[in-house]
Amino acid sequence: MSGKTITVENLVRRFSLRVLAGENLNEKLITQSRVHRPGLEFVGHFDFFPTERIQILGRKEINYLHKLSKEERKIRIGNIVHYHPPCFIVTAGEEGLTYLTKYCIEEGIPLLITNKPETTSEFITYLDAYLVKEMAPEMSIHGVCVNVSGIGVLLRGNSGVGKSETAHTLIGRGHRLVADDIVVLKKLSPQTLLGTHDEKTKEFLALRSVGLLNVVRMYGRKAFQEETRIALDINLTKWEKDALNNELEQEAEFTDYMGVKVPTIEIQLQPGRDVAGLIEAAANNWYLRQQGYSAAEEFMSRIASDISDQSAD
Incomplete structure (x- = not known):
């Protein structure tokens, strides 16, 4: 830092x-x-x-x-x-x-x-x-930064796990690349973390077996964004059988970057799994939470209401 x-x-x-x-x-x-x-x-x-x-x-x-x-x-x-x-x-x-x-x-x-x-x-x-x-305090991390429907998302994981490939799929769905490989994080306030590139890798996306792509040249200006406020940290990991959390509401986890706590979730990768779609769902779900809505709470409320109605009968 x-x-x-x-x-x-x-x-x-x-x-x-x-x-x-x-x-x-x-x-x-x-x-x-x-x-x-x-x-x-x-x-x-x-x-x-x-x-x-x-x-x-x-x-x-x-x-x-x-x-x-x-x-x-x-x-x-x-x-x-x-x-x-x-x-x-x-x-x-x-x-x-x-x-x-x-x-x-x-x-x-x-x-x-x-x-x-x-x-x-x-x-x-x-x-x-x-x-x-x-002049903000800053640090660099290995990963990818994308803007998904206006929400800044960090993609982390071991080398070769598929971060850049996932970012490429997201770009194809209309979202934007911010940084690939090296993500520069800037602390603008105790609650605000900005993600950007390091200039050298600006607009570039490296795909294994394909090579280096300039996303602006290939897909237009809409494929790239200079910076984004980081709202969600997603750790991409290899698939482990029976390791997925199937609870209705997962316990909140956070990653600390220079004192700023960013909500963190894990998504496991497996051939055929729509990881980009899961990232879109995670980003949209984060947004709804900021508006005060929880699908799990609404579901439990419906169950409680149904039980109450049955008791009344």
């Missing part, structure tokens, strides 16, 4: 930002996945100033600075640049920012400006989402 840092240069490329001041952008590291608007700091309150965060200057902050006298502005800006945040990003235009550019150049702090006409709050929403995803 690892948590990542990104550089200011990554931000410039991702959001097409213009650089008003700053050199060596690749050397400026961002270590926090949240941003900050230094409104209170401009008026002198520094008790909780998160100096390691990106500092966002919107129209309110810029208008406030414009109204200050030259000497007062020098003090207010100097108090903030003294802490050397990773960068400043201006979202309200660059009119009259000569003074701010000057201080950033002197202190070696990148000063960036947005090009798109979005509001400050909109830009912060996009930037926060990007930072959380890019």
Whole structure:
């Protein structure tokens, strides 16, 4: 498991930002996945100033600075640049920012400006989402990740058990491949696990006896998805006679990935068994459970009702 840092240069490329001041952008590291608007700091309150965060200057902050006298502005800006945040990003235009550019150049702090006409709050929403995803703790596992009817599913199992072949069958039924062989898992929150590829294997599916397939080239864009939230973990195993669980309601089991518990089930493979269909059923059943429905509970309720009716007779 690892948590990542990104550089200011990554931000410039991702959001097409213009650089008003700053050199060596690749050397400026961002270590926090949240941003900050230094409104209170401009008026002198520094008790909780998160100096390691990106500092966002919107129209309110810029208008406030414009109204200050030259000497007062020098003090207010100097108090903030003294802490050397990773960068400043201006979202309200660059009119009259000569003074701010000057201080950033002197202190070696990148000063960036947005090009798109979005509001400050909109830009912060996009930037926060990007930072959380890019800097999330992550790990890689051996397996396959697919999106089945909008539900992210991990397929695990020993090498050669049939994970990729099963994924290929699911693609043929209209579902989507996310990653084959190496699945990158990112922890976005204590309850949210994102599955994606490692770039090198993007769009590729390896089938024994057939070789490497590019699913987008063969089946179109609908066959592939960049990422998916992981909802279900399915362990594919070889068939063992009399080992299947035939109870109405199986006891819930979970697999822990970086502290996120993912519901786990086992599906045994056997020639002629519709494993892809079972995976579809498992995904749809998981969805119904999220809506509060349990087929086993409804069945038992019917039995109880039938017994009650017979007793009444």
